[in-house]
Amino acid sequence: MSTTAPRGFSAAGVAAGLKSSGDPDVAVVLNHGPDDAAAAVFTTNRFPAAPVLWSRQVLAGQRLRAVVLNSGGANACTGPEGFQDAHATAEHAAAALGVGAIDVAVASTGLIGVRLPMDKLTAGVTAAVGALSEDGGPDAARAIMTTDSVPKTTVQSRESWTVGGMAKGAGMLAPSLATMLVVLTTDAVVDASALGPALKQATSVSFERVDSDGCLSTNDTVVVMASGASGVTPSAEELTDALTAACTDLAMQLLADAEGSTKDIAISVRNAASVEDALTAGRACARNNLLKTALFGNDPNWGRVLAAIGTTDAAFEPEQVDVTINGVTVCRGGAIGDPREGVDLTGRAITIDVDLKAGPEQATIWTNDLSIAYVHENSAYST
Amino acid sequence: MSTTAPRGFSAAGVAAGLKSSGDPDVAVVLNHGPDDAAAAVFTTNRFPAAPVLWSRQVLAGQRLRAVVLNSGGANACTGPEGFQDAHATAEHAAAALGVGAIDVAVASTGLIGVRLPMDKLTAGVTAAVGALSEDGGPDAARAIMTTDSVPKTTVQSRESWTVGGMAKGAGMLAPSLATMLVVLTTDAVVDASALGPALKQATSVSFERVDSDGCLSTNDTVVVMASGASGVTPSAEELTDALTAACTDLAMQLLADAEGSTKDIAISVRNAASVEDALTAGRACARNNLLKTALFGNDPNWGRVLAAIGTTDAAFEPEQVDVTINGVTVCRGGAIGDPREGVDLTGRAITIDVDLKAGPEQATIWTNDLSIAYVHENSAYST
Numbered sequence: 001m002s003t004t005a006p007r008g009f010s011a012a013g014v015a016a017g018l019k020s021s022g023d024p025d026v027a028v029v030l031n032h033g034p035d036d037a038a039a040a041v042f043t044t045n046r047f048p049a050a051p052v053l054w055s056r057q058v059l060a061g062q063r064l065r066a067v068v069l070n071s072g073g074a075n076a077c078t079g080p081e082g083f084q085d086a087h088a089t090a091e092h093a094a095a096a097l098g099v100g101a102i103d104v105a106v107a108s109t110g111l112i113g114v115r116l117p118m119d120k121l122t123a124g125v126t127a128a129v130g131a132l133s134e135d136g137g138p139d140a141a142r143a144i145m146t147t148d149s150v151p152k153t154t155v156q157s158r159e160s161w162t163v164g165g166m167a168k169g170a171g172m173l174a175p176s177l178a179t180m181l182v183v184l185t186t187d188a189v190v191d192a193s194a195l196g197p198a199l200k201q202a203t204s205v206s207f208e209r210v211d212s213d214g215c216l217s218t219n220d221t222v223v224v225m226a227s228g229a230s231g232v233t234p235s236a237e238e239l240t241d242a243l244t245a246a247c248t249d250l251a252m253q254l255l256a257d258a259e260g261s262t263k264d265i266a267i268s269v270r271n272a273a274s275v276e277d278a279l280t281a282g283r284a285c286a287r288n289n290l291l292k293t294a295l296f297g298n299d300p301n302w303g304r305v306l307a308a309i310g311t312t313d314a315a316f317e318p319e320q321v322d323v324t325i326n327g328v329t330v331c332r333g334g335a336i337g338d339p340r341e342g343v344d345l346t347g348r349a350i351t352i353d354v355d356l357k358a359g360p361e362q363a364t365i366w367t368n369d370l371s372i373a374y375v376h377e378n379s380a381y382s383t
Numbered sequence: 384m385s386t387t388a389p390r391g392f393s394a395a396g397v398a399a400g401l402k403s404s405g406d407p408d409v410a411v412v413l414n415h416g417p418d419d420a421a422a423a424v425f426t427t428n429r430f431p432a433a434p435v436l437w438s439r440q441v442l443a444g445q446r447l448r449a450v451v452l453n454s455g456g457a458n459a460c461t462g463p464e465g466f467q468d469a470h471a472t473a474e475h476a477a478a479a480l481g482v483g484a485i486d487v488a489v490a491s492t493g494l495i496g497v498r499l500p501m502d503k504l505t506a507g508v509t510a511a512v513g514a515l516s517e518d519g520g521p522d523a524a525r526a527i528m529t530t531d532s533v534p535k536t537t538v539q540s541r542e543s544w545t546v547g548g549m550a551k552g553a554g555m556l557a558p559s560l561a562t563m564l565v566v567l568t569t570d571a572v573v574d575a576s577a578l579g580p581a582l583k584q585a586t587s588v589s590f591e592r593v594d595s596d597g598c599l600s601t602n603d604t605v606v607v608m609a610s611g612a613s614g615v616t617p618s619a620e621e622l623t624d625a626l627t628a629a630c631t632d633l634a635m636q637l638l639a640d641a642e643g644s645t646k647d648i649a650i651s652v653r654n655a656a657s658v659e660d661a662l663t664a665g666r667a668c669a670r671n672n673l674l675k676t677a678l679f680g681n682d683p684n685w686g687r688v689l690a691a692i693g694t695t696d697a698a699f700e701p702e703q704v705d706v707t708i709n710g711v712t713v714c715r716g717g718a719i720g721d722p723r724e725g726v727d728l729t730g731r732a733i734t735i736d737v738d739l740k741a742g743p744e745q746a747t748i749w750t751n752d753l754s755i756a757y758v759h760e761n762s763a764y765s766t
Contacts, residue, residue: 218690289753294761306495379676
């Protein structure tokens with residue numbers, strides 16, 4: 001049921017002709033209330049797309065009635081005209097919904113550097129508003145897909161209240177989010193000032209620890225809306241837990257569907273001096289093309305793990321580091337460990353455990369292999 | 384003539400059976416003097432290979448009589464035993480040459496995490512010493528090849544003195560060097576204390592600005608030896624110029640032969656607030672897999688250039704940045720510029736010009752595209 005699982009929401013997804021395939025490409029998610037608390041996390045890229053610039057203004061008020069999303073065009077690096085397009089989209093949706101433009105966030109995904117066909121988009125928004133339904137969550141999730149092979153949705157049920165959500169993204173996943181659009185909904189009663197910190201905590205241990213290809217998109221957006229329709233007020237901890245569960249579920253679905261990937265790789269860095277050190281070492285592995293190609297080739301090339309973490313400033317003594325791949329400690333004390341022939345990499349799931357022996361902290365970064373299909377998909381994307 | 388172009392040097396390359404192909408895999412370069420000034424630059428990876436640890440000790444004295452190099456095994460992450468192997472190699476070569484082990488540097492390249500077959504290696508060193516010749520430079524250059532498709536050599540002739548050199552490397556080229564072994568020779572008379580700064584300057588604007596795949600090797604080594612056999616003492620500037628010319632020539636050969644590459648990409652960042660800013664922005668592009676796959680696909684996807692530099696802290700205003708690809712300004716003021724259809728990417732050479740409009744400095748980073756063949760070669764490397 002996606003974003004319409006919690007009470008107080010309707011959604012729709014329609015085909016507006018933005019995609020040449022004719023697939024659905026415009027979605028609307030509407031919060032019927034009674035509350036309209038909202039929060040969001042956006043890309044940290046210094047070239048934020050026009051819809052990000054617009055939605056940042058909207059979310060500054062911590063209130064939101066609706067989100068309009070489109071695939072088939074990112075409206076990024078489109079200058080002042082692109083911002084006008086994002087603004088006009090919100091105005092058009094607001095008029096159709098009978099709310100103010102400042103109550104409507106906009107999110108876009110697709111090719112960078114191309115203007116949106118506004119006639120098609122606004123007609124699509126009109127159609128989507130007309131199609132809004134309490135069962136519309138799955139349709140909305142389909143309409144935001146780009147190279148995704150499957151829609152991604154989540155439902156986290158708690159006693160008398162629920163968090164629902166949808167996501168799109170199949171590449172460009174990076175530590176500060178990625179071309180990843182996520183809409184979360186909840187019928188919990190939440191003070192607007194508590195929603196932001198809960199969302200930030202949830203994304204910091206989920207989306208921000210998925211680093212599929214190290215690239216940071218111009219359009220990343222995670223929005224959460226709370227309708228209050230359940231009448232239940234969870235504690236801050238309960239809310240954070242439910243949002244974290246929803247974000248983690250969606251993040252793992254993004255990872256599993258990353259463009260052209262054949263492996264889901266969990267890099268766990270243990271006994272680090274700090275969580276930051278563990279993340280730094282994990283990300284260095286997640287961004288090392290030689291390691292990622294080796295794993296694509298089912299090669300437990302642990303030397304490339306050491307070469308990757310050897311470029312970081314994380315605290316460790318080189319002659320103490322152990323590396324375990326899928327349960328086999330192939331590197332012990334920075335040197336040759338058990339025979340690499342014992343490592344079975346034929347499955348999709350790979351676990352790389354790096355023991356820094358430098359402190360009490362740990363963190364896990366998730367990534368994918370670098371495959372021939374990744375190169376193929378991304379070299380053919382816009383041509 | 385490679386390393387034997389300057390007077391006072393002999394070299395050899397032989398097949399010792401380290402490579403299963405039977406190709407040459409052991410090289411020796413000997414300095415006959417009268418001088419023995421030397422300097423080197425090594426990897427900054429925190430897991431330096433055993434030969435790097437050995438050679439760092441040797442070069443601390445700024446003197447060197449010979450370099451022994453092998454392909455077919457990196458002797459990296461091999462622990463104390465690996466260091467003993469590197470030491471024993473130097474001892475063996477020193478005995479055969481009638482010098483001290485402390486006069487012999489060692490460099491290795493190949494798979495990480497595997498011990499060298501010392502019986503084969505020492506027999507190869509004996510054979511190479513027996514084959515030393517004033518015409519042996521090309522043989523030595525062939526013996527250090529791994530996935531290189533051609534040997535890389537250079538000769539820079541000045542009035543009455545010369546710099547010669549050889550290099551190996553076809554991947555893992557990174558800003559702080561890469562699995563790249565380079566031996567430079569000169570018959571100039573050079574004070575040992577002047578050779579180090581000249582080499583550092585030469586590598587900083589050549590090898591350190593080539594970033595083929597962002598990966599930093601455990602074995603990178605650049606050694607220069609000065610025989611003084613010409614009797615000519617160049618100025619510090621003349622020496623630096625000649626070394627820079629030799630390093631740049633070799634760096635461009637490495638780039639052209641990078642594993643599986645189909646494009647040589649020069650990313651020039653202009654009007655930056657500092658050289659460091661220009662390098663940071665250039666490297667962000669060089670390491671962006673989405674940009675590199677797009678260029679492999681002949682797609683002038685300038686949005687990915689902006690997305691890459693948008694992740695850096697270089698000084699610029701997003702709405703002022705211009706991007707020109709092969710002469711067409713496809714992005715102007717951070718937004719849509721001239722039609723991307725006008726960009727011809729069918730050739731091997733690609734120039735990306737990023738104008739930050741933030742200051743007077745500029746720098747160029749060279750990289751390659753990310754191709755299907757790169758993934759194929761690197762996923763099949765050790766299996």
